[in-house]
Amino acid sequence: MPASSDHSPPALSPALSRRQFLATVGALWLGAGLGIHPTPAAAFDPQRLRQSMQQQYGQAGLAVLEEWLALLQQLQNQDIQAKLRGVNDFFNRRIRWVDDIQVWGEEDFWATPLEAMGKGQGDCEDYSIAKYITLKQLGVTSQYLRMIYVRARIGRSQITQAHMVLGYYSTPDAEPLVLDNIVPSITPASQRTDLDPLFSFNSDGLWAGGSSESRADPLARLSRWRSVIERMQTQGFI
Secondary structure (H helix, E strand, O other), rough: OOOOOOOOOOOOOOHHHOHHHHHHHHOOOOOOOOOOOOOOOOOOHHHHHHHHHHHHHHHHHHHHHHHHHHHHHHHHOEEEEEEEHHHHHHHHHEEEEOHHHHHOOOOOOOOHHHHHHHHOOHHHHHHHHHHHHHHHHHHOOOOHEEEEEEEEOOOOOOOEEEEEEEOOHHHHHHHHEEEEEOOOOOHHHHHOEEEEEEEEEEEEEEEEEEOOOOOOOOHHHHHHHHHHHHHHHHHHHO
């Protein structure tokens, strides 16, 4: 896959495709039937976010959070294209791509936006989650947004690696626009011939491949997504 900055992940061989990807796909089916549903969401609380960031990441983290809060004010009344561009650029510039094992000491850790901004580092899931939550805070509802797991081809080779991007759907059946941390421009999915979608999800559903019909409760089937939701509630995002 072409790299646009030092955010780009290292190429992996087909036999060594990321273990966290395999674990996540397995969790889709192992979690079936758990009957887990979202708890009532608390109100977005900027002051609690400031306190959480200050406690965990100090003044440096707090400065980035203030930039993020200013971004929300700046984009609040803008059209959807401006929101997509602004959010995509914000996180692509402020988070450096680093593998989970180096940042968190774990093979697969999904960070909240606060944790990603506080560390200033993250991997593809962290970019996608941060962009998703920020756009929701800007009034873009879940029906227009999905986090999409893909297999990404590296450059001109047949080597692939697991990757996550955020998709914006103008309608449920529309071709999504792809927000990515590797390719900085927002492009229609049909132009990203390097990406093969496997499944997508948001707060409301989980879809296989390019299906337009949800097949599962994401909180029941994605334990890492459930953990992110719980931590965001504690931190003051939702």
